[in-house]
Amino acid sequence: MESYFQSQSGYGSSWNFDAFKNLHEISPTVQSHLKQVYLTLCCALVASAVGSYLHILWNIGGFLTTLACMGCMAWVLSTPPYEEKKRLGLLMAAAVFEGASIGPLIDLTIQIDSSILVTAFVGCAIAFGSFSAAAMFARRREFLYLGAFLSSGVSILFWLHFASSIFGGNAALFKFELYLGLLVFVGYIVFDTQQIIEKAHFGDLDYVKHAMTLFTDFVAVFVRILIIMLKNSMEKNERKKKRRD
Numbered sequence: 001m002e003s004y005f006q007s008q009s010g011y012g013s014s015w016n017f018d019a020f021k022n023l024h025e026i027s028p029t030v031q032s033h034l035k036q037v038y039l040t041l042c043c044a045l046v047a048s049a050v051g052s053y054l055h056i057l058w059n060i061g062g063f064l065t066t067l068a069c070m071g072c073m074a075w076v077l078s079t080p081p082y083e084e085k086k087r088l089g090l091l092m093a094a095a096v097f098e099g100a101s102i103g104p105l106i107d108l109t110i111q112i113d114s115s116i117l118v119t120a121f122v123g124c125a126i127a128f129g130s131f132s133a134a135a136m137f138a139r140r141r142e143f144l145y146l147g148a149f150l151s152s153g154v155s156i157l158f159w160l161h162f163a164s165s166i167f168g169g170n171a172a173l174f175k176f177e178l179y180l181g182l183l184v185f186v187g188y189i190v191f192d193t194q195q196i197i198e199k200a201h202f203g204d205l206d207y208v209k210h211a212m213t214l215f216t217d218f219v220a221v222f223v224r225i226l227i228i229m230l231k232n233s234m235e236k237n238e239r240k241k242k243r244r245d
Contacts, residue, residue, distance in 0.1 A: 026136065026197060027201070029200070029205075030197060030200040030201055033200045033205050033207060033210075034136075034196075034197070034200070036207040037196065037207045037210045037211045037214065038211075038214075040088070040091070040207055040208065040211035041211045041214050041215055041218070043092065044091060044092065044094075044095040044211060044212070044215045045095070045215070045218065047092045047093075047095035047096050047099065048095040048096065048098050048099035048102075048215075048219070049099060050096055050099060051065075051095065051096035051097060051098060051099025051100040051101075051103065052099040052100065052102065052103045052106045053099075054096070054099075054100055054103070055099070055100045055103025055104065055106070055107065056103060056106070056107050056110075060100050060103070061099075061100035061101050061102070061103035061104055062101070062104075065097045065098075065100040065101045066097070066101045068093075068094075068097040069094045069097035069098045069101060072090045072091070072093045072094035072097060073090075073091075073094045073212060073216075075090050076090045076091055076094065076208060076209065076212060077209065081206050081208075081209075084208070087208045087209075088208055091208055091211065091212055091215075094212070095215065098215075098219060102219070102223055105223065105226060105227070105230075106226075108230070109226060109230055112230065112233060112234065112237075113233055116226070116229050116230055116233055117226070119229065120222060120225045120226040120229050121222065123225055124218065124221050124222040124225050127186060127189075127221060127225075128189055128217075128218055128221065131186060131189040131190045131193070132189060132190075132193045132214075134190060135189075135190045135191075135193035135194040135197070136193065136194075136197065138194065141194070141198060142194070143190050143191055143194045144191065144194055144195060144198065146187055146190065146191045147191055147195075149187070150184055150187050150188055150191055153180065153183070153184035153187070154184060156180065157177060157180060157181050157184065160173065160176075160177050160180075161177065164177070178224055178227060178228060179228075181220070181224050182221065182224040182225065182228070185217055185220040185221045185224065186221060188217050188220075189214070189217045189218075189221065192213050192214060192217055193214070196210045196213065196214075
């Protein structure tokens with residue numbers, strides 16, 4: 001927190017061409033690590049798309065694929081870093097299961113308006129890239145203070161979901177939970193990116209684990225953007241039907 005306030009005095013001067021070109025204090029080793037992380041992330045997203053396609057073909061997505069995804073992720077974390085190929089394979093398997101798990105939402109979107117899916121993905125990719133870049137170009141540790149606030153946000157989301165499942169929820173509560181969740185996970189993109197950079201500076205170059213972290217952030221943001229756009233499209237169609245009637 002202290003480093004954050006100290007950084008504000010020189011923050012304006014940090015945004016110049018030389019700083020942008022050199023990515024501030026990011027060393028060549030860390031830059032190489034980030035390239036590996038984002039390449040692995042792209043492969044995981046492709047694997048997730050394959051999982052969604054498999055659900056559309058064979059209707060395999062559901063509770064079991066969600067459990068399988070969580071199991072693969074836990075397996076990645078429990079596997080020693082030197083077993084690189086095994087961990088990478090487990091991450092891709094987790095991505096396929098994750099894609100199958102959100103397959104029903106993808107299928108519904110395609111049935112209503114397939115253009116929503118493309119727009120949501122492009123919007124999520126732009127947001128992800130922008131906030132990741134913000135974390136990279138900022139001073140070291142500048143956004144690490146966000147961790148406590150984001151953890152509080154996740155706790156609020158959990159209790160809201162818990163309360164709505166027991167006492168019932170309305171449309172306003174669902175919308176609040178949806179937008180708060182989007183805000184929280186966008187914040188996690190910034191926080192996790194800078195945390196990955198900071199860990200890499202201290203020698204933690206576990207690109208599989210770091211890519212998995214960013215993958216979960218990307219999917220969380222994408223799902224919420226997709227639901228928001230899908231909900232808006234359905235409400236718009238309902239209004240058009242009422243006008244016709």
